[in-house]
Amino acid sequence: MPTNGKRGRRPAHGEPVVDRALALLAAFDADHRTLSLAELSRRCEMPPSSALRLANRLREWGALERDDAGRFCVGLRLLEVATLAPRGHGLRQVALPFMNDLAEVTHQHVQLAVRDGMQALLVERLSGHQAAPVDYRTGGRLPLHSTGVGLALLAFAPREVQEELLAKPVYSEPDNRLIPADKLRRTLAEVRRERLAIFRRQDETVAIVSVAAPIFGRGEVLAGVLGVLVPKRVAQPRHLGLAVQTAARGISRELGAW
C-alpha cells in the first residue's frame, strides 16, 4: 500500500518525497488524463509550490509532460519503461500474433489480462470497428468475480486468493446482486474443469458474453488469460470457446508451458 508520506513526519532519508512523487503520478486516471497545477495539487493534498517542484522533476525525466494548454499529463518516457514489465508487455509480445488471429476471426474485442492482487488488469485489447462499446480500457482494472477474464484468473489463482475473495460477500457488477459463495465455488470448479470461463452480463444497452481461457507459462503456472467479448446476439460461446482455447494454448506453448 502506498503511504503517501503519511507514515512519519520526519523526512527519514528523504523517501517520503518519493511517495509524494508517486502520488503525483497516481493523481491521473482514465477520467483525469490531463490536470492543471491547481487540480494536481488538490488531488495530491499538496501545496501548489511543492506539487510544481516535484512535477517539474518528473517532467525533466519524462514521466510527466505539459500539453499546449499548460496542463500536466503522463509522459512518453513512462510508457517506454512500462513496456518492460514482464508480466504485462512480456506476455503481450508473445500473445499479440495469436490475439490478431482471434480478432481476424471474430471481429470482436480480444482481451489479454493478468491478475494483480484481487483484481484483473487489462494488459491489451484489440477491438474491431464494429465491436460493441465496452467500459474497460487497456491498463484498466476489472473485478475478478464478475467478468469472464476475471473468473478464469480467479479459478487458476492460488487457493488463498480464492478464499480471501470468498470470505467476504461478493456482489455482481454492474447490477450489484449478491453472489452466494457456494455458487461462485461451483462456477470456479467448472472453469477449472472446462479450462474455459463463460460469463454473461447485461450492459446498459447490450447483452454481452465474455469467453476466456487460461494461458500457462513454464511449469504450468498461470501467466494470464485470453478472452473474447461479444454481443449476445452474435455469440456462440462454445464455438468461440474452442477458438479462444486454441489461441490460449498456442500462447502457452510459446511461453514454454509444455
Next chain:
Amino acid sequence: MPTNGKRGRRPAHGEPVVDRALALLAAFDADHRTLSLAELSRRCEMPPSSALRLANRLREWGALERDDAGRFCVGLRLLEVATLAPRGHGLRQVALPFMNDLAEVTHQHVQLAVRDGMQALLVERLSGHQAAPVDYRTGGRLPLHSTGVGLALLAFAPREVQEELLAKPVYSEPDNRLIPADKLRRTLAEVRRERLAIFRRQDETVAIVSVAAPIFGRGEVLAGVLGVLVPKRVAQPRHLGLAVQTAARGISRELGAW
C-alpha cells in the same frame, strides 16, 4: 536531462532522492528486463542499501516487482499509469481498429509511432505470425532519419527540429553511411509532397521496405505516423502506400483533423 542526484550534495528539499528513484526505473531496458539488487545498485551507481530502500518504496507502490527468483522488474502499476499518456495510448486507442484493418490486409508489421525529441518512439506494433523478424519493439526508439516512420515524423516536424538534425552529419542505420544533408532535404520535401515515406533497408538477413503516412490531429497538427514494414520480396510500396494513407486518414478524421 536527468541529474541522477549529482547536481548537489545537499539534499535540497529531498528531491535528489526522486531523481535516484527515477534512475532505478531507468536502469531497466530491453536487454535488462530483470535485475538483481547487485546489478541494480551497480547500474545506478548507488550503494546496495540505498538501492534496496528505494526499490522497496517503488515496490510498495507497484512501480517495481520482484519475480520468483527475487530479481527486480518493472511492475504492472507503472503500465496502468503509462497507458494514460495522451500522446501514446490516447492516440493508440483511436488508431488500433485501423491498425487491425491494415494487419488483416497485409499480414505484416503495422506500426504506430510518435516523435519524442530527436527520436521516434514506437507506441504500438501489430505483428502477424508470418511477419519478418525486426529489431524494434513497442516502447522502443528508432532513428528519425533511417526508418520509414522516422522520415514521416521528421518531414512533418517543426522546421527547427529538422534543422537541428540536419546541422550535424547524419549516418544511415545499420550500415553507417553518411547521408548528405541536401539528399535528406530532398527526401523530406518528397515525403511532404506525397504524404508518404518509403524507406528501403537491408537488414541482417532480409531486405525490408517501410511505408509510412502522417496522422494529423485537431488543427492539422501532426499526431503521429502509421507505418507498415514488409520484406522487399512481397512489397509493392505504392499499393501498400495507398492502404497506409487510407488508414492514416481514417485515424486523422477520428482525431478531428478535418
